[in-house]
Amino acid sequence: MNEFFDEFVRAAPRVADGLWTTVLATVLGAAAALAVAFALGLPAGSPKRSVRAPARLAVEFLRGTSLYVQLFWLFFALPVLGFRLEPLACGVLALGLNFGAYGAEVVRGAVSAVPPTQSEAAVALGMGRWLRLRRVVLPQAAVLMIPPFGNLLIQLLKATPLLSLITVSDLTFQLDQLRSATGDTATAYLTLLLMYFALAALLSSGMNLLESAAAARLGRRPEGGEA
């Protein structure tokens, strides 16, 4: 065990690189997923069938085909068609599309949960469709989206080790190298699991802060405890 930690300290810069790659993949993947979630989720809740159907089809396709297969398809099959992406870009794209499709359901659900009277009031005030969406519906829907988005974010973090299988040198990849260098499998994987655990805890406490801040901005909960 001591040997492992000596090696761990010696390899600290590489571990830090791996950690950085994991964080980068998580942040970029989450940003891509957020964009996909809105791009598919808003039309998926449209009353017009011609708008709704393609979005729903895309969501079902992306949710139904397994992230693992999507990632490997982008990495192995896409180059056959003449498009070659960097491994990290493949990963971010796969994470963004897959988790974006799950996020689209969150967006659709949250928008439909905003009481219709709010939209009606905005119509009565003569607001156009975009203004209504931006100033009335989305601010209220956003608060509802934060907790499920937080869950998806943790799921996304936990999916990033897949990227090590397509040659991205993330945290899992680096700790696996340390494991083979020291032969101390138990300590290596336990350290790795604890690092992911810490990252997940960091993310979820961040999302909790965001949730209470967003709720306070809407005046749903008193700031600073006055009831």
Add this chain to the structure above:
Amino acid sequence: MWSWETARDGLPAVLQGFGLTLTATALGSVLALLLGLAVALLLRARTRWITLPVAAATGFIRSTPLLVQLFAVWVLVPGGDALTLGTAVLGVHYAAYTAQVYRAGIDSVPRGQWEACVALSLPRRRVWRAVVIPQAVRNVLPSLGNYVISMFKETPYLAVIAVPEMVHRANEYGSTHFAYLEAYTTAAVVFLLASCPTALLMRRLEKRLAH
């Protein structure tokens, strides 16, 4: 470029792996559904000596990656059969989620039901078996179904510990025949064909239970 012939020739290999994918999903689901219920009941125990460690363990399992858990168990348990180990890890991983679902389901059983049981002085064991669990499970069937579907889509993880499930087969076929495009596309289509009807079925079940 795409060749229908290659796709057709690779299909048997991919479908052969699909059998194993289904087996792993089925066994993993049974484990996740039963173990999850057991964990949910343990979390209701009256002493913190039981609830604290169980809550800590499930929390840890839920917030660490399945892939790393698989690697760790695979190298730490010597001489284990890959399919058995992989399925066990999958089942335990998802049990940590289903336990949460069951817990919510148990909490959603109205207080009056408990009070009625007390009034009838039913024994504790009977209260759980005949009154609480049937109602709790009925309430959470859709969520449990969703976890089964997502487990199905995560069985490809087993490929990393050399379980020859569908994606492992697709990868094998792709690398020996230089046909990654056809092999992975076939695997994706099989996943889609299997998970879309299941999702539709779940939605119908959800609607029926809601009324």
